[in-house]
Amino acid sequence: MVVLVIGGAGFIGSSLVRELSKEEEVVVYDLLTYAGRTENLQGVKHVLVKGDVASRELHDVVEKYSPHTVINLAAETHVDRSIYSPENFVRTNVLGALNVLEASRRFGFRYVHVSTDEVYGEECADEQAPLNPSSPYSASKASADLLVKAYVRTYSLDAFIVRPSNNYGPRQYPEKMIPKAVIRTLLGMSVPVYGDGKQERDWIYVEDTAKVISTLAREGRKGEVYNLPGNNVVNNLELLRTLGEVMGVEIRLKFVNDRPGHDRRYCMRNTKLNYHVTPLREGLERTVRWYRENRWWWEPLIKDRFFLEDEPWREGR
Numbered sequence: 682m683v684v685l686v687i688g689g690a691g692f693i694g695s696s697l698v699r700e701l702s703k704e705e706e707v708v709v710y711d712l713l714t715y716a717g718r719t720e721n722l723q724g725v726k727h728v729l730v731k732g733d734v735a736s737r738e739l740h741d742v743v744e745k746y747s748p749h750t751v752i753n754l755a756a757e758t759h760v761d762r763s764i765y766s767p768e769n770f771v772r773t774n775v776l777g778a779l780n781v782l783e784a785s786r787r788f789g790f791r792y793v794h795v796s797t798d799e800v801y802g803e804e805c806a807d808e809q810a811p812l813n814p815s816s817p818y819s820a821s822k823a824s825a826d827l828l829v830k831a832y833v834r835t836y837s838l839d840a841f842i843v844r845p846s847n848n849y850g851p852r853q854y855p856e857k858m859i860p861k862a863v864i865r866t867l868l869g870m871s872v873p874v875y876g877d878g879k880q881e882r883d884w885i886y887v888e889d890t891a892k893v894i895s896t897l898a899r900e901g902r903k904g905e906v907y908n909l910p911g912n913n914v915v916n917n918l919e920l921l922r923t924l925g926e927v928m929g930v931e932i933r934l935k936f937v938n939d940r941p942g943h944d945r946r947y948c949m950r951n952t953k954l955n956y957h958v959t960p961l962r963e964g965l966e967r968t969v970r971w972y973r974e975n976r977w978w979w980e981p982l983i984k985d986r987f988f989l990e991d992e993p994w995r996e997g998r
C-alpha cells in the first residue's frame with residue numbers, strides 16, 4: 682500500500698513523510714526546487730522520484746506505484762516571491778493541481794489537497810467562508826481549491842482540501858519569517874519588520890500539521906474542507922519578542938516598508954477536527970534548538986536574496 686507525497690522534500694512535506702513512513706510505504710515526487718532538498722529526508726524511509734507536478738511524468742509515476750492516496754504539497758510557497766515574480770506560482774500551484782486531479786480521474790486514487798488559510802483573506806473564516814485571496818500566492822492556492830471542488834462535483838472524485846495556518850519548525854527555508862529571524866539573529870544581523878509589525882498570524886508547529894494530515898489521509902471525507910488553525914494567534918512584534926526571550930537575546934528590529942497587499946490578519950476557525958497543538962513557546966524552543974544545532978543545513982542557503990534583503994519583493998534592487 683503506497684502513499685505518494687508530491688512536494689515531500691519541502692518543509693511540511695518532509696515532516697509529513699517522517700510521520701507517514703512509520704506505517705506506510707511512501708513515494709516522494711518532488712522537483713527539488715530551491716525549497717525541496719534531499720537533506721530534509723535524511724534518515725527517513727522513502728523512495729524519491731524527481732519530477733514536476735505539472736508534467737505528464739506524474740501519470741507515469743502513479744501508474745508505476747499505484748498509490749491508494751496522493752497528498753499534494755508541491756507549491757511555490759513564498760508570498761514575497763509571488764509579488765516579485767508570479768508566473769511560476771500559477772504554473773505549479775494551479776496547473777500542477779489540475780494535473781494531479783486529472784491523474785486522479787484517470788487512476789482513481791484518493792486526493793488530499795493541501796491549501797492554506799491565506800485563501801480566506803483577512804476575514805474570520807469557518808470552512809464554508811468565501812475565498813478572498815490578496816497575494817498572487819494565495820490567489821493561486823484559491824484557484825486550485827476551486828478546481829478541486831469542481832472535480833469532486835463534476836467527476837465525483839474522492840478528493841478533499843486541508844487548510845493549515847502558518848507553520849513553523851525545523852527545516853523551513855530561511856526566506857520565511859521565523860527561520861529568517863532566528864538565523865539572522867544568530868549571525869548578528871537585524872531582522873526586518875514589515876510595516877508596523879502588528880499583522881496577526883496563527884502559528885502551528887509543523888509536526889502537529891503532519892500528524893493531522895496523516896490522519897486525514899486515512900479518515901478525511903470526500904468533498905470536505907478541513908481548516909487547521911494553530912490556535913496561537915500573535916502579531917509579528919509579539920512573536921519576535923517571544924522568540925528573543927527563547928533565544929536569550931534581544932532581537933534587533935529594523936522597520937521597513939510594508940509589503941504590497943499584506944493581510945493584517947488571518948483568522949480561521951476549525952469546526953470539524955480535534956488535534957493537539959503545541960504551545961507557541963514550546964514549539965519555538967524546539968525550532969531554535971534545531972537551527973542552532975544544524976548550521977550545516979542552513980549555511981549554504983544564506984546567500985539567497987529572499988533571506989538577505991530587507992524588502993526582497995522589490996524589483997531591480
Ligand SMILES: NC(=O)c1ccc[n+]([C@@H]2O[C@H](COP(=O)([O-])OP(=O)(O)OC[C@H]3O[C@@H](n4cnc5c(N)ncnc54)[C@H](O)[C@@H]3O)[C@@H](O)[C@H]2O)c1
Nearest residue numbers: 688690691692693712713714716717733734755756797848
Ligand atoms: N509553510 C506554511 O506556513 C504553509 C501554511 C499553509 C499551507 N502551506 C502549504 O503547504 C504546502 C507545503 O508548504 P511548505 O511550506 O512545505 O513549502 P516548501 O516551499 O518548503 O516546499 C515546497 C515543495 O514543493 C516542491 N515543488 C515546488 N515546485 C514543484 C513542482 N513544479 N513539481 C514538484 N514539486 C515542486 C519543492 O521542491 C518543495 O519540496 C504548500 O502547498 C503550501 O501552500 C504552507
